[in-house]
Amino acid sequence: xSTTPDISRLTYxxxxxxxxxxxxxxxxxxxxxxxxxxxxxxxxVCLSARRDGRMVGYVVCSRYDTVWHIMxxxxxxxxxxxxxxxALLDALLDRVGDRHARFTLEVRQxxxxxxxxxxxxxxxxxxxxxxxxxxxxxxxxxxxxxxATLNGSLEDIPAAGPVTPxxx
Amino acid sequence: xxxxxxxxxxxxxxxxxxxxxxxxxxxDTATPDTVVGLQVDxxxxxxxxxxxxxxERPGHASQLLPLARALLDRAGLTFADxxxxxxxxxxxxxxGLRIGVATARALAQGSGAELAAVSTxxxxxxxxxxxxxxxxxxxxxxxxxxxxxxxGGEELIAPVAVRPGALRGLVAGRPEPAETWxxxxxxxxAFRDQLEPAAVTVPADGNPCHRVSAVAICRLAARGAPTARxxxxxxxxxxxxxxEARRRRAS
Numbered sequence: 001x002s003t004t005p006d007i008s009r010l011t012y013x014x015x016x017x018x019x020x021x022x023x024x025x026x027x028x029x030x031x032x033x034x035x036x037x038x039x040x041x042x043x044x045v046c047l048s049a050r051r052d053g054r055m056v057g058y059v060v061c062s063r064y065d066t067v068w069h070i071m072x073x074x075x076x077x078x079x080x081x082x083x084x085x086x087a088l089l090d091a092l093l094d095r096v097g098d099r100h101a102r103f104t105l106e107v108r109q110x111x112x113x114x115x116x117x118x119x120x121x122x123x124x125x126x127x128x129x130x131x132x133x134x135x136x137x138x139x140x141x142x143x144x145x146x147x148a149t150l151n152g153s154l155e156d157i158p159a160a161g162p163v164t165p166x167x168x
Numbered sequence: 169x170x171x172x173x174x175x176x177x178x179x180x181x182x183x184x185x186x187x188x189x190x191x192x193x194x195x196d197t198a199t200p201d202t203v204v205g206l207q208v209d210x211x212x213x214x215x216x217x218x219x220x221x222x223x224e225r226p227g228h229a230s231q232l233l234p235l236a237r238a239l240l241d242r243a244g245l246t247f248a249d250x251x252x253x254x255x256x257x258x259x260x261x262x263x264g265l266r267i268g269v270a271t272a273r274a275l276a277q278g279s280g281a282e283l284a285a286v287s288t289x290x291x292x293x294x295x296x297x298x299x300x301x302x303x304x305x306x307x308x309x310x311x312x313x314x315x316x317x318x319x320g321g322e323e324l325i326a327p328v329a330v331r332p333g334a335l336r337g338l339v340a341g342r343p344e345p346a347e348t349w350x351x352x353x354x355x356x357x358a359f360r361d362q363l364e365p366a367a368v369t370v371p372a373d374g375n376p377c378h379r380v381s382a383v384a385i386c387r388l389a390a391r392g393a394p395t396a397r398x399x400x401x402x403x404x405x406x407x408x409x410x411x412e413a414r415r416r417r418a419s
Contacts, residue, residue, distance in 0.1 A: 028373075030372050031364070033364070033369045033370075034369070034370075034371060034372045036369070037350065037369050037371055038371075041297070043297065062375075064295070064297065064376045064377065064381070065213060065215070065381065065383045066212045066213065067376075069375075069376055071372065071374065071375065072372075106374055129219065129221075130221030130222065130224075131221060131222050131223075132374075134373070140374075
């Protein structure tokens with residue numbers, strides 16, 4: 001059984017370790033400049049997870065208008081399935097703190113483990129971005145966690161897919 | 169500000185009319201997306217978007233009015249309650265701009281709402297929420313980009329149509345250091361390889377700041393002076409293909 005990782009705010013000093021994980025975790029990794037940009041935003045919540053002082057994962061979340069966009073969730077490939085992402089998301093929801101907050105994210109349709117994790121946190125699929133990922137043309141699921149999804153509906157999702165003209 | 173209206177589920181079940189608030193409807197059809205926003209005083213802004221898949225045709229004509237109606241329904245309002253309509257007037261796709269402008273004019277004629285023209289590039293920059301200079305870039309097709317630059321509300325570079333290779337020159341010609349610049353928009357993504365070597369930051373592909381925000385359109389529309397109905401016209405920045413061909417023949 002792995003220990004729960006320590007969560008703290010991500011700082012510029014963490015970025016070399018972030019980049020090291022990013023490059024191992026994703027086929028199309030973010031650049032250093034992209035992380036610097038997100039960290040520089042006052043409206044964001046960026047967190048790191050550590051075990052024995054070593055970074056094992058991070059989350060980058062930014063607020064645009066009234067919606068929180070979870071833009072990057074990464075776990076060191078050697079530390080997967082050990083509760084790192086769960087600890088990061090727990091801490092993120094806690095720090096945002098607003099029970100009316102609306103969160104959204106995009107996830108690869110094939111990433112069953114991630115989708116199950118997000119569903120466990122009350123995220124629900126509310127749309128699809130076709131051929132979203134440039135490396136393999138995979139579709140992205142658009143997931144939301146809102147007061148409505150926590151009550152089992154998609155009522156308050158700002159963009160629950162296209163409106164079909166016949167419905168109007 | 170807490171986003172009560174948009175998020176409280178019991179509130180949504182039976183939306184109360186918001187006669188007290190001043191409603192601004194905003195939309196943009198300058199990019200392949202059709203995006204509609206609604207801002208009512210004292211409530212969280214709402215936005216609905218139709219984004220075609222790569223290769224799929226834009227849904228401007230079929231999506232714009234249904235999205236606007238769906239948004240008003242959610243707020244318990246009708247078109248008659250809208251005080252002002254903000255419309256992104258480009259630059260962007262010619263067909264999209266004509267649909268957006270014609271729809272805005274027609275709605276205003278029907279309901280008496282004020283109109284406000286909003287530059288799509290300014291809305292893109294506004295939505296980025298960046299303190300430093302922002303280069304808003306749209307893919308203009310035919311190997312060109314539409315670009316303009318803003319910092320806060322100030323216009324640093326007026327909208328232009330340029331070759332992608334000239335984008336870095338726009339930034340280099342300004343006194344602000346390149347490292348402080350942020351480039352956003354589908355053109356920033358398409359021409360990332362031109363911008364990043366010049367030290368301009370381009371956020372990750374999935375970042376929402378690359379999409380025109382209708383909430384930003386609403387905000388800018390609410391702030392500025394209204395536009396007379398006959399004065400509401402697309403900002404093409406360059407001539408439509410057909411017009412260019414006609415002028416070439418004429419000259």
